[in-house]
Amino acid sequence: MLEKKTLDFEKAVLIGIINQEQDEEKSKEYLDELEFLAYTAGGQVEARFTQKIDIPNPKTFIGTGKMEEIRQYVNDNDIGTVIFDxxxxxxxxxxxEKILKAKILDRTSLILDIFAQRAQTSYARTQVELAQYQYLLPRLAGLWTHLERQRGGIGMRGPGETEIETDRRIVRDRISLLKKKLEKIDKQMETQRGNRGAxxxxxxxxxxxxGKSTLMNVVSKSDVFAENKLFATLDTTVRKVVIGNLPFLLSDTVGFIRKLPTQLVESFKSTLDEVREAxxxxxxxxxxxxxxxxxxxSVNQILEDIKSLDKPTIMVFNKIDNYEHETIEEDDLVTEKTTKHxxxxxWKQTWMNRAGDDVLFISALNKENLEEFRKKVYEEVRRIHITRFPYNNFLYPEYEEDL
Structure with missing residues (x-):
């Protein structure tokens, strides 16, 4: 668990499940990530609860016994927030909410909350607001289905509307307005991308x-916000970079995550367009x-979803300075060697070896192996450039360290 604790942090508990698709080890890993999400959002995780359950309870997601255990803990420890994975x-x-009498969040709403906190520009805030309303709309309807069933009965005839119908129309109107606003900005950004020339x-x-933003800062000598929290950057940053005498455009995009809410994938379309058009x-x-x-x-799955998996790609393994592995004693004949050892x-001799020259190992923070990184990026950008403009390939010689 993260040990940092301040008076401003909300006390929270996490809840996950173990099933055929998600064993105990994977459940722990997901809850580790959920805890980091909670910390990023301003929460202090006090406890975790997991339950082995093949099919979630349609009424309360988890079983009644586990729910009672959580309710007791929430009451005894003054927990304000309960987060489901x-x-x-x-x-x-x-x-x-009725049972626990606490604020109930799931992974999607937590991620949306972090995005709302992190959105700095008007464009990012618009994207996040659209995602939040798209998440809210079905929940708004779901909470009032009993009124839907009454339509046409006594007191429900005529031009009158229920409160929820008014709320739903307001949300739909807001979604429509935000979509039009984003379409306008997307066209402006598309024009900007078109104006970047050759x-x-x-x-x-x-x-x-x-470490994308850290690497961006090192390579472009810019000052992009970077910190050890999830989604430190939401807005795409584009910088003109020159390696040797070869200029190119480098963009830093929003980080991906498992179970990324579909609402965010849709509302961050323009951000993902930077990837599509790269x-x-x-x-x-x-x-x-x-x-x-x-x-x-997870990243490859999103690339496949946005039809960008087949693009030329260099795998950059960062944070080699932090890499640790478990060791097996020479006289240990029981422990089976796995990838964690x-x-x-x-690692370089595994599937990474099959990727050939398109694999790099660096530390952006400590600037380790950055010369190798610069050389590889130069060669790839040069190859793309002279393929597109074969008549001026003499402008860009083979890479030399003193370029």
Whole structure:
């Protein structure tokens, strides 16, 4: 658990489940990430609860016995917030609130809350607000389905509307307005991207908190906000970068995450367009994270969803300075060697070796192996450039360290 604790932090508990798709180890990993999300949002996790359950309870998500255990803990420890790792239905959320008498969040609403906190520009705030309303609308309807069933009965005839119908229309109108506003901004951003001329476009992508903004700062000598929290950056930052004498555009995009709310994928369309329209992707990976392979799979899934998986990509394994592995004693004949025991050199001999030259190992923070990084990016950008403009390839010679 994160040990940092301040008076401003909300006391919270986490709830996850164990089932056929999610064993105990995976459940712990998801709750670790959920705790980091809670910390980023301003929460202090006091306890975790998990339950083995194949099919979530349609009324309360978890069983009555576990719910009573949580209720007792919430009451005894003055817990204000209860966070579920999976998305709750409107009915489940309402029922749980009645039982626990606390604020009930799920992973989606927590991520939306963090995005709302982190949105700095008008554009980012508009994107987040749209996602929040899209999340709210079905829940608004779900809470009032009993009124829907009464329509046409006594007292429900004529032009009168129920309160929820008025609320729903307000939310729908707001969604429509925000979509039009985003469409207008998207067109402006599309024009801006079109005006960037013939420069090759390179996009930094990766799971949240892998060091993209730190790498952006080092490579472009800019000052992009970066800190050890999830979703430190929401707005796409684009910088003109020159390596040797070769200029190109480098963009830093919002970090991806498992179970990324579909509302955010839709509302952050323009941010993802930076990825769609890039000529080269730099997929940054935090190799010091014990589950970095799953992070890669999550990012690749989103790339597939936005039809960008086949783009030229360099895998950049960052934070090599933080990488640690478990060791097995020579006389230990019981412990089976797994990937958690791999050294960096052993990792390099796995599937990473099959990726050939398109794999780099760096530390952006400590500026380790950055010359190798610069050389590789130069070569790839040069290759794309001379393919597009073969008549001026003499302008960009092979990479030399003293360029």
């Amino acid at each position: 999976d998305e709750l239905s409107p009915a489940q959320q309402k029922n749980i 420069l090759v476009r390179v996009a930094l992508i990766g799971y949240t908190n892998v 000529d080269l992707l730099l997929h940054v990976v935090d190799i010091s994270h014990p589950n970095f392979e799953e992070h890669i799979a 791999f050294t960096l050199d052993e």
